[in-house]
Amino acid sequence: MLVASGLVKHYGGVTALDGVGITLDAGEVHALVGENGAGKSTLVKIVSGAVRPEGGALELDGAPVRFAGARQAAAQGVAIVSQELMTYDDLTVLENLFPYGGLVSTREMRRLAGPVLAGLGIDPPPHARAGELPLADRQLLEICRALLLEPRVLILDEPTSALPRDAAVRLAGVIRRLAARGLAVLFISHFLEEVMRIADRVTVLRDGRVVLAGADAADVSLDSLVGAMLGRPAAGPAATPGAPSEAEPGARAGAEPAAAPHRPGGAAVSLTGVTVPGRLRDVSLTAAGGEIVGLAGLQGAGHLAVLDAVCGRARPSSGSVWLPGGRAPRSARHAVTSGVAFVSGDRKGRGLMLDKALWENVTAVSWLGQGRGGFLPRRSRLVGRARAHLERLRVRGDVRAGAGDLSGGNQQKVVLAKWLDAAPSVLALDDPTRGVDVGARAELHGIVRGLAAEGKAVLIASSDLAELVELCHRVVVFQRGRVVGSLAGGRLTEPALSLAMNAGFAGSAR
Numbered sequence: 489m490l491v492a493s494g495l496v497k498h499y500g501g502v503t504a505l506d507g508v509g510i511t512l513d514a515g516e517v518h519a520l521v522g523e524n525g526a527g528k529s530t531l532v533k534i535v536s537g538a539v540r541p542e543g544g545a546l547e548l549d550g551a552p553v554r555f556a557g558a559r560q561a562a563a564q565g566v567a568i569v570s571q572e573l574m575t576y577d578d579l580t581v582l583e584n585l586f587p588y589g590g591l592v593s594t595r596e597m598r599r600l601a602g603p604v605l606a607g608l609g610i611d612p613p614p615h616a617r618a619g620e621l622p623l624a625d626r627q628l629l630e631i632c633r634a635l636l637l638e639p640r641v642l643i644l645d646e647p648t649s650a651l652p653r654d655a656a657v658r659l660a661g662v663i664r665r666l667a668a669r670g671l672a673v674l675f676i677s678h679f680l681e682e683v684m685r686i687a688d689r690v691t692v693l694r695d696g697r698v699v700l701a702g703a704d705a706a707d708v709s710l711d712s713l714v715g716a717m718l719g720r721p722a723a724g725p726a727a728t729p730g731a732p733s734e735a736e737p738g739a740r741a742g743a744e745p746a747a748a749p750h751r752p753g754g755a756a757v758s759l760t761g762v763t764v765p766g767r768l769r770d771v772s773l774t775a776a777g778g779e780i781v782g783l784a785g786l787q788g789a790g791h792l793a794v795l796d797a798v799c800g801r802a803r804p805s806s807g808s809v810w811l812p813g814g815r816a817p818r819s820a821r822h823a824v825t826s827g828v829a830f831v832s833g834d835r836k837g838r839g840l841m842l843d844k845a846l847w848e849n850v851t852a853v854s855w856l857g858q859g860r861g862g863f864l865p866r867r868s869r870l871v872g873r874a875r876a877h878l879e880r881l882r883v884r885g886d887v888r889a890g891a892g893d894l895s896g897g898n899q900q901k902v903v904l905a906k907w908l909d910a911a912p913s914v915l916a917l918d919d920p921t922r923g924v925d926v927g928a929r930a931e932l933h934g935i936v937r938g939l940a941a942e943g944k945a946v947l948i949a950s951s952d953l954a955e956l957v958e959l960c961h962r963v964v965v966f967q968r969g970r971v972v973g974s975l976a977g978g979r980l981t982e983p984a985l986s987l988a989m990n991a992g993f994a995g996s997a998r
């Protein structure tokens with residue numbers, strides 16, 4: 489149905505694609521995988537008309553095509569849901585779904601959108617502003633927008649990175665049904681198990697080249713996939729911590745040391761009897777210095793409100809929040825200067841200044857604490873410091889490059905680097921590895937463990953339950969604004985966590 493061949497694309501001195509081709513058949517789900525910065529998004533932006541290649545060709549149904557823009561590609565049946573959210577936050581749900589919908593009545597829009605939204609499992613109020621919806625719903629809204637174009641080729645660039653598991657499973661069902669109807673679906677994901685479950689074929693990119701071309705998914709092992717991505721021969725599990733173990737969800741549970749190493753000298757963050765109207769009711773919990781505490785729940789359960797309270801963005805009507813040193817966060821800025829780092833998967837909205845250089849982003853937070861009293865660190869020192877953090881996280885990109893020019897996963901690493909530079913005492917993490925490749929994910933987990941071992945308190949929410957099980961000493965589960973229990977040690981498994989989030993603890997001991 490669609491053939492791309494010999495695509496070449498440079499950004500300045502960076503070779504994003506170096507002669508890449510891919511073929512998409514009608515009725516198949518074709519997965520595209522590779523490390524952060526491998527060129528995946530660049531490839532699909534070219535295929536969907538958003539980016540012009542310097543070389544190469546596209547064919548649709550055997551005829552050469554050249555798209556002048558994304559809108560033209562969509563008109564010819566090629567629709568894309570891009571990696572970075574493109575919802576118009578100030579427009580309503582319906583306006584987002586029908587961006588060119590001037591001639592369609594509201595009633596007609598609702599009639600068309602209803603079944604598609606239902607199939608994706610969301611039911612947002614049609615006149616709500618998109619900006620008010622949770623990240624996961626905004627992601628699904630974009631997928632709905634693409635489906636309403638009734639495309640023949642549907643491209644999804646990391647559609648599940650912001651989705652909770654149930655929504656991801658539902659989306660997989662939708663994707664399989666679309667393929668069964670004859671669509672060609674090109675699907676990018678860093679969740680390799682998910683890739684293996686839903687893809688018919690797999691293409692792997694590495695450093696702007698194809699290293700595995702449209703292989704039958706049934707013939708590819710998870711290990712060989714990771715090997716192709718990272719450019720090493722398929723080998724034993726030791727080489728990539730985190731990656732191969734993902735083949736057995738839940739299997740690692742209980743293997744990690746469960747007891748939190750208590751460090752009396754370390755920082756602690758605690759909530760006592762905290763109520764935030766409409767979000768939290770009488771919540772008490774503590775993360776001691778050295779402890780990694782997970783926060784889990786379905787949408788709106790209150791786990792994210794805990795992060796907001798710790799970061800000074802939600803004001804309790806009763807109860808109190810204590811940061812290290814016995815301070816209560818008076819504002820978001822005060823929380824930062826009190827040593828709280830907040831890393832969000834919503835990097836575009838909350839983490840990065842996209843028009844600023846990497847080094848400026850990385851050193852931005854520590855400015856709040858330093859620079860007072862007239863001492864401004866020299867620019868070359870800041871650049872050097874930023875470079876060291878970025879090298880540690882293996883960010884591909886020059887410190888002086890613009891943050892907006894990085895691949896999605898590399899942007900996420902910059903958000904983390906910024907907080908490492910600020911040397912926080914408390915880490916509040918919300919989906920910190922969203923869109924980050926398997927190697928870097930393991931690296932980031934190692935850094936978080938290291939910070940905890942230095943005595944920092946870590947609170948983490950994640951839509952990726954495997955991440956909570958791998959990383960946390962203990963996971964506190966929320967429902968309707970309340971704590972309903974917690975899981976630790978051998979009881980902390982993905983199935984147990986999922987059950988507790990959905991059904992509570994049904995009378996079992998806390």
Ligand SMILES: Nc1ncnc2c1ncn2[C@@H]1O[C@H](COP(=O)(O)OP(=O)(O)OP(=O)(O)O)[C@@H](O)[C@H]1O
Pocket residue numbers: 499500502503504522523524525526527528529530531571884885892893894895896897898923925
């Ligand atoms: N607009 C741009 N300007 C400059 N460089 C860019 C731009 N877009 C992408 N690049 C560079 O091209 C390379 C490939 O990026 P691309 O976004 O295609 O990676 P990716 O495989 O999608 O990664 P990720 O998994 O992190 O999303 C990266 O080195 C990136 O920094």
Ligand SMILES: [Mg+2]
Pocket residue numbers: 528529530571645895896897
């Ligand atoms: Mg990308």
